[in-house]
Amino acid sequence: MSDGRTTSPTFADVNRDVLRTLEPPGNLYFAWMCFVALLLAGFFAAWAGQVWWGMGMAGKRVPQMWAMYITTFVFWIGIGHAGTLISAILYLFRARWRTSIYRGAEAMTIFAVMTAGLFPLIHAGRMWFAYYLLPYPNQRFLWPNFRSPLVWDVFAISTYLSISTVFFIVGLVPDIAALRDASTGWRKRIFSMLALGWEGSDTQWRHYRRAYGLLAALATPLVLSVHSVVSWDFAMALVPGWHSTLFAPFFVDGAIFSGFAMVLILILPMRHFFNLHAYIQEKHLDAMGKLILVTGLVLTYFYICEIFTSLYSGEHIEKASLFWKVTATYAWALWTMYFCNCVAPLVLFWKRARTSPVVLYVVSILVLIGMWFERFNIIVPSLGHDFYPYTWGIYYPSPTDTMIVIGSFSFFFLLFLGFIRLMPSLSIVEVKETIPPPVRDRAHGH
């Protein structure tokens, strides 16, 4: 490592430091876990109430049938972008700084997509019929309409979840072998099974490396396609404010922006509590800060483009929709979004801000708020003010859907907290790859 540090960790240090993160945690961890579990109980109670009393509980009234559920669905899918971006695209580009954050980011991706996956079920009302979404043989020969973006979405998201999970598990196998070799008793037996008998022989590494590269190559277009497909849920409709070819890149960029903010929100406390400063260094924070800044600037450009195309569309309904968004009922949400996504990240132009955990944390939280409101601003004001005045309508949140949205965060954090306790949250193998390997003769030289 060429960052001027005098002692770089050895291979044995990496094993020791990473395995240390799996020691029994302190009271703070359990307190936080209890708080999250309590919120999750509220989430399930709210969901049960909605199933029992019907969708009216969630404030669903024509035309506001998508409202917070689909807002939060798109938000979580967006969060899920950073992980596979880091593990696939940055892997192919040989960006070395990814190694210490990629495991946490990958876990985050899987949990975020799982959280997102709850929302179509919640939103469908009778979620026990969710299998209708899939093409399955049935005696009436009913099949999904493959020209519907909603069906593409089902395919895109289930493929993304499957491939991200496969990627995650493949990356974990050599690390679980290290866990197996460092543990005893029943843990050793469990890890032996999970490690699949991995021993790091040359044959295994040879196929492993090739397979990992190929998975990265397959996952790279997948990362970019998932949010494009999600954006087509909107762009394929004729609703003013949705019907735009800008949507696919706009969504993908926003997803990466919010995904990296969430990575920072998870990684910074991990770095602090597990004392991982030797592995997650300032240059890693700096790199992530730069990525947030760049994607934020691109997003700002897209916002300008969106307004510009609307004004020059020659379509008075499109223009009216924009005018209503900027000035009327939901204007506060729009201006919050502009502040959080366009102004707040500008502080990252300063290197000191990019390397300060506190500043990064605050910016990340603002970015997440901004990105949640972005999806809200796409869905709610557009549906509330479309072609005919008699179909206009305002959406008011209800306690049920508010609780479900808040609860989805607890679902996500519970999964993530469980993960950092059970599995190495830093990749033992990949961190070792960034350390110069032990060499005998050079060690004697100086």
Place this chain on the structure above:
Amino acid sequence: MATETVLGVFAHVDTTVRALEELRARGYHDVTVYTPLPVHEIEEVLERDRPVSRVRLFTLIGGLAGIVSAFLLTIWSSMVWGQVTGGKYLQPTGGGISGSSLPPFFIIAFELMVLFGGFATVIGMVVLGRLPRLRTSAAYDPRFTNDRFGVAVHCAPERAATVHELLRTSGAEEVKSR
């Protein structure tokens, strides 16, 4: 033929590479190397006379199977379930399947290509890497997932002493027969 396995444990990459070069020069080709991480220098010695991993064949077949099955599913199901959306028929007309509005089906084909290709890649890795297994091989040592490199030479018992000597002189910190 009875073979004996001689295992050398190394602490350094350069000594491991030296041992491998020596072994190659003396004609020992049945060698297993254990490393905690993929090391470029070691791979370079080993890959010289090996073909590229066949995992890519699995990926190719998986990906093609995904594309084919996606088009079969979408075209066939739109033929049996003749849904008219946007005034367009999905059924084939006299002019073949061109009437079935193919472009959206490419999205499904892309997704299934990635899905099947990804799963096939992992299956390829597992099958070719002789995984999964419940027990590790006899020459394996738990230090090989931590900070040691292992060179296991499978040779005839009468040559074991020579191999011992060779590994020792290359810089192994420990040599043993398994």
